[in-house]
Amino acid sequence: MDDRDEPSAHRRPRIPDTRAARHRSTRTDLRMLFPLYQPAQEVGDRWLTRAYAGPSPQEGRDALAHHFLKQTHELEPDPGRKRDFADAANLLDWERHDELLVLGHRYRVVRIERYVRFTRDEPDWPRATDPPPLTCDPPPGESERSARQYGIDLTSDAETDADAAALKAELSELVPAGGPIPREVTEDALVRHMAYPDVIILPPDFQLLMRRGGARAWRPFGSNCTTPDEAREDLRLHLAHRSRSDEEWNAGTTTEERAAYGAALASCEAEGLVDAVSVLNRHYRVARVIRVARVGFDGPETPRDSDHDPYPPPAAQHLEAHEQGLLDEDDEGPPDPPGDETRKFLLGPG
Secondary structure, three states, X not given: OOHHHOOOOEEOOOOOOOHHHHHHHHHOEEEEEEEEEEEEEEEOOEEEEOOOOEOOHHHHHHHHHHHHHHHHHHHOOOHHHHHHHHHHHHXXXXXXXXXXXXXXXXXXXXXXXXXXXXXXXXXXXXXXXXXXXXXXXXXXXXXXXXXXXXXXXXXXXXXXXXXXXXXXXXXXXXXXXXXXXXXXXXXXXXXXXXXXXXXXXXXXXXXXXXXXXXXXXXXXXXXXXXXXXXXXXXXXXXXXXXXXXXXXXXXXXXXXXHHHHHHHHHXXXXXXOOOEEEEOOEEEEEEEEEEEEEEEOOXXXXXXXXXXXXXXXXXXXXXXXXXXXXXXXXXXXXXXXXXXHHHHHOOOOO
């Protein structure tokens, strides 16, 4: 898989004598997906997720700012505490920070690694034991997907059996290296693996993959899903969109292609939600994704310097657009920048 030019996982030059990992690697291999970035809060000796995960460090910061704003609008009755949460959100709107101290609690954007196990170039399927859809309504303002991502313990393994132990041993040996992978990515990974040596297995998520014709590479597309049925429904929606002629982004498809997608959609809806569909020369799969957090003495891993992080904070983008005259007359200007009082939220030099 090479979406976003993410590297494959390669073994370290020096491999510990781990028989379980070595035995499994002869039958299957792990391939690396792009990581996700998820806000978490330190609660006692644990770190618990507090918002949805995003595909870039900045989107993780944006999710943390959104969490702070939710406290001011829905949950926090004290005016002084509301102000602190609002100020912390405004700080993240203007500046890049991966960790803040707000009202005595540390909040951090955590890097979540993601892998798919392949057997003979086929991705791992969902399992019967994987989580079903929610049976209760999510909290106000939350989707089912975001509600499922709240309160996950990033310091405790979700799986503790023998297979999980072998997986942790295997993951401890893997580092992106070789081929087109930049040297700084490999060096960054080696340093971080020493700083965050513990591998924590989190609940899985699920990702749509697509492969063209007889090509070996499977490419992820769409968003990460928290249950198999969410990913199956995303696959159904993709077939539905590709079968329509009134979609602007679908205007380039031929009548034959739309008909093929329409037939695949009809078959899918007749069978119910499915894990695999082939249309013309495209093969689609719902893949089970292994998610892990790396943890050190000070908590879970933050974004790396080598991670792809192309977007500035939203207020900084807004200010740039305002200064370049790109906003309409009715658009509001950027918010006020954070004052000196927000420096209290920083744990290190600000």
